[in-house]
Amino acid sequence: MLLSKLFIPITKDLPAEAKIKSHQLMLRTGLIRQASAGIYSWLPLGFKVMKKIEKIVREEQNIIGAQEMLMPTVQSADIWKESGRYDDYGEEMLRISDRQKREMLYGPTNEEQITEIFRTSVKSYKLLPQILYHIQWKFRDELRPRFGVMRCREFYMKDAYSFDLSEDDAVLSYNKMFFAYLKTFERLGLKSIPMKADTGPIGGDLSHEFIILAETGESKIYTDKRIFDIPINNYKNENNSLNQMRNDFSKFYSVTDEKFDPNDFNKKVKKNDQLQTKGIEVGHIFYFGDKYSKPMNCSVDGKDGKKIFVKMGSYGIGVSRLVAAIIEAKFNNDKMKWPKAVSPFDVVIIPAINKNDNSNIEKSSKIYSLLKEKGIDVLLDDVEENISNKFKKHDLLGIPYQIVVGSKSTKDQFEFKEVGKDPQVFEINKIINILKK
Amino acid sequence: MLLSKLFIPITKDLPAEAKIKSHQLMLRTGLIRQASAGIYSWLPLGFKVMKKIEKIVREEQNIIGAQEMLMPTVQSADIWKESGRYDDYGEEMLRISDRQKREMLYGPTNEEQITEIFRTSVKSYKLLPQILYHIQWKFRDELRPRFGVMRCREFYMKDAYSFDLSEDDAVLSYNKMFFAYLKTFERLGLKSIPMKADTGPIGGDLSHEFIILAETGESKIYTDKRIFDIPINNYKNENNSLNQMRNDFSKFYSVTDEKFDPNDFNKKVKKNDQLQTKGIEVGHIFYFGDKYSKPMNCSVDGKDGKKIFVKMGSYGIGVSRLVAAIIEAKFNNDKMKWPKAVSPFDVVIIPAINKNDNSNIEKSSKIYSLLKEKGIDVLLDDVEENISNKFKKHDLLGIPYQIVVGSKSTKDQFEFKEVGKDPQVFEINKIINILKK
Numbered sequence: 001m002l003l004s005k006l007f008i009p010i011t012k013d014l015p016a017e018a019k020i021k022s023h024q025l026m027l028r029t030g031l032i033r034q035a036s037a038g039i040y041s042w043l044p045l046g047f048k049v050m051k052k053i054e055k056i057v058r059e060e061q062n063i064i065g066a067q068e069m070l071m072p073t074v075q076s077a078d079i080w081k082e083s084g085r086y087d088d089y090g091e092e093m094l095r096i097s098d099r100q101k102r103e104m105l106y107g108p109t110n111e112e113q114i115t116e117i118f119r120t121s122v123k124s125y126k127l128l129p130q131i132l133y134h135i136q137w138k139f140r141d142e143l144r145p146r147f148g149v150m151r152c153r154e155f156y157m158k159d160a161y162s163f164d165l166s167e168d169d170a171v172l173s174y175n176k177m178f179f180a181y182l183k184t185f186e187r188l189g190l191k192s193i194p195m196k197a198d199t200g201p202i203g204g205d206l207s208h209e210f211i212i213l214a215e216t217g218e219s220k221i222y223t224d225k226r227i228f229d230i231p232i233n234n235y236k237n238e239n240n241s242l243n244q245m246r247n248d249f250s251k252f253y254s255v256t257d258e259k260f261d262p263n264d265f266n267k268k269v270k271k272n273d274q275l276q277t278k279g280i281e282v283g284h285i286f287y288f289g290d291k292y293s294k295p296m297n298c299s300v301d302g303k304d305g306k307k308i309f310v311k312m313g314s315y316g317i318g319v320s321r322l323v324a325a326i327i328e329a330k331f332n333n334d335k336m337k338w339p340k341a342v343s344p345f346d347v348v349i350i351p352a353i354n355k356n357d358n359s360n361i362e363k364s365s366k367i368y369s370l371l372k373e374k375g376i377d378v379l380l381d382d383v384e385e386n387i388s389n390k391f392k393k394h395d396l397l398g399i400p401y402q403i404v405v406g407s408k409s410t411k412d413q414f415e416f417k418e419v420g421k422d423p424q425v426f427e428i429n430k431i432i433n434i435l436k437k
Numbered sequence: 438m439l440l441s442k443l444f445i446p447i448t449k450d451l452p453a454e455a456k457i458k459s460h461q462l463m464l465r466t467g468l469i470r471q472a473s474a475g476i477y478s479w480l481p482l483g484f485k486v487m488k489k490i491e492k493i494v495r496e497e498q499n500i501i502g503a504q505e506m507l508m509p510t511v512q513s514a515d516i517w518k519e520s521g522r523y524d525d526y527g528e529e530m531l532r533i534s535d536r537q538k539r540e541m542l543y544g545p546t547n548e549e550q551i552t553e554i555f556r557t558s559v560k561s562y563k564l565l566p567q568i569l570y571h572i573q574w575k576f577r578d579e580l581r582p583r584f585g586v587m588r589c590r591e592f593y594m595k596d597a598y599s600f601d602l603s604e605d606d607a608v609l610s611y612n613k614m615f616f617a618y619l620k621t622f623e624r625l626g627l628k629s630i631p632m633k634a635d636t637g638p639i640g641g642d643l644s645h646e647f648i649i650l651a652e653t654g655e656s657k658i659y660t661d662k663r664i665f666d667i668p669i670n671n672y673k674n675e676n677n678s679l680n681q682m683r684n685d686f687s688k689f690y691s692v693t694d695e696k697f698d699p700n701d702f703n704k705k706v707k708k709n710d711q712l713q714t715k716g717i718e719v720g721h722i723f724y725f726g727d728k729y730s731k732p733m734n735c736s737v738d739g740k741d742g743k744k745i746f747v748k749m750g751s752y753g754i755g756v757s758r759l760v761a762a763i764i765e766a767k768f769n770n771d772k773m774k775w776p777k778a779v780s781p782f783d784v785v786i787i788p789a790i791n792k793n794d795n796s797n798i799e800k801s802s803k804i805y806s807l808l809k810e811k812g813i814d815v816l817l818d819d820v821e822e823n824i825s826n827k828f829k830k831h832d833l834l835g836i837p838y839q840i841v842v843g844s845k846s847t848k849d850q851f852e853f854k855e856v857g858k859d860p861q862v863f864e865i866n867k868i869i870n871i872l873k874k
Contacts, residue, residue: 005502006504007504007506007558007564007567007569009557009558009559030558033554033557033558035508035509035512035513035550035553036511036512036513036539036541037537037539039509039511039513040509041506041507041508041509041550041554042506042507042508043506043554044504044505044506044569047505047506047507048505050507065442067443067444067481068481068484068485069444069478069479069480069481069484070478070479070484070487071472071478071479072472072476072477072478072574072591073510073574073591074473074476074531074543074576074590074591075472075473076472076473076476078473091536092536094511094533094535094536096531096533096543098531098578099528099529099531099578099580100474102473102474104473106511106533106543113472113478116472117470117478117480120446120470121444121446121467121470122446126441127444130444132444132481137509137510137574139511141535141536143536153511154509154510154511
């Protein structure tokens, strides 16, 4: 892509309400634009990052055998009355009356809707276990939407739902999802900690939040550093290994400030291993048994012919929120560096453009074509602007690799830089090999 | 995927309102499930087909240089008041009042929203031309939603918007989109005809509908058969070639019944070339100049410093509707055959399962693993059911290729069938080659 053609309106004047780094950066680099309070449009660059996150989330869901589907955004109020949550949910639920005066709502979550689908679809224990998920827009009518897409009203979420015959089976589904979440966040370049959590309005008796480290996070966290040394990729997607994983994680102290007790912390964690920092919740998983299946009469015939209410869990990842969370975790000293896996481009070519001398831009075009041929997603900064302004702009755009075509480049050798490291001069083939890794 | 694990609830009892083939088939094969009037959930199989359609639509948009973004589903009423359409739109617009009593709406289309983004983002002629698009859920509160996802309330649409300096430039953008649409429908395995159309509530003075042939379609069409011989892939994405394409298409008589005149038809089209049939609208493109940019004050500074209202067009493809439209076009004699490009699976393995003899299912499992290794998306029908029921089921599921593992298969040779053709007996490597083509 040529930067001159990319629709990336860079805003210099920040609105007063943009108080946190991710919100500021997303506006300044044209990732998003506010449509109305707590509602955003995703411009091409932000859209691209979000789609890359979505793809990784999807792949890890598929690996554990979850099946993707898609429920609508607008739901009937009837099913929420059946579960008893229609009145409980309060003003955060966006209630809608259609032209026939039917009570509808913009779904804030989908426990009721998936339970309704399941109860009319599955009659026999033979079809269990099942995990179904979708990645769909949700709406929560926050009283005070803020922090950009971090706490907005219309947001993009992956929510999965598991259906099992027994509590033991349901714990296996829960553990699979726990595993998938750890792998997802690792692939996104994030350090995540699963923490025992309260279940809140979803209900149930087993729940974990997944928090990623970011000094600007909303949640204070207290943890044993050694939790990061647990080798996630050594576990396997089968019962014993997943139980082992849950045990291994439970050995390390790790709580948010709600549950923090300094005496306990000092007793259980050696001074050297103590980590006090902040974090952002990016995932939340719940096991709630028959909380929905019972009032909504979602049962299957068991082996003995008796009706069994299915045991359910639900599992959320905030896909749109993750874009902001990654920025909060990775933005440092006024510089952004996207993790390779979700960067809007693999590499940017930055030519020094001199008046009356096209040689740098011509060299750059050649490299650009070559990289594209090799399947590398490359941005060429062909904007006429002085090189120091360009560097400032790319400090914010955060593409992790730069090829600088200027005084240090010769016919075959170019200045190549991984953001945050010293530049080096390499032949183009070496650069391609690094980018393809 | 094993059929026994796939969430594909097959409904035998059809609701009375399912009157057309695609609606019936989509319910019977578990592609969709109604959530409420005119609102559907997409179950795994239907979701997969829709995603494949979406991918092809996206690729062809990207090829002509359109940039993908994503606007929210919920819009502020303010911008619709600016354009003057807030009152015009009537009851089809789903109006929403949020907790602060602000007037919002669930977007039925996005001309206002994209114009608002553009006017605050682009100030100079240098950034034109631009084509932006998104693929997002829309809502139209139909008085009588019917025909399943063909005329539903919540639907998935690709809508693109072009921005140009002059009418000539705008026609080039229009022609690019015209070209992309023809290529999109061709890749989806459909015969499409572009037809001059009225502009309706979008407005403007140039418009084409893209209609695909289906005997059950809503629109009667009268056309010169030779329009299908125009070799779409001979045109190129540049001005002269695209003008030629528009000329070539305009040579052939082609109208819906609104504009049909039998005398004209007989005069302009030889008897042998006359085709009278029915069709389904799957795309619609519009050029409307400054209809939105003027009232919404969306202008750029021209070369001479004077303000120019940008010239706009909009371009829709009904992605969710296409799933049904493809069924209407391809369902024949109670049998479905998905076009290869959008089939939920590349091939299905159908073993004859005999009591006390596992050999067919074992053979099938081996083929299954081998095909998966080769990157082929294969379904194994491991359900215990007699073979004639299986065939009936697969007549409806419509996966275009079948490998039947039964009496005619030997150690290395299997019955291989393309739906609608005679079965043949092939070695597995030959089968793999055919599937990979």
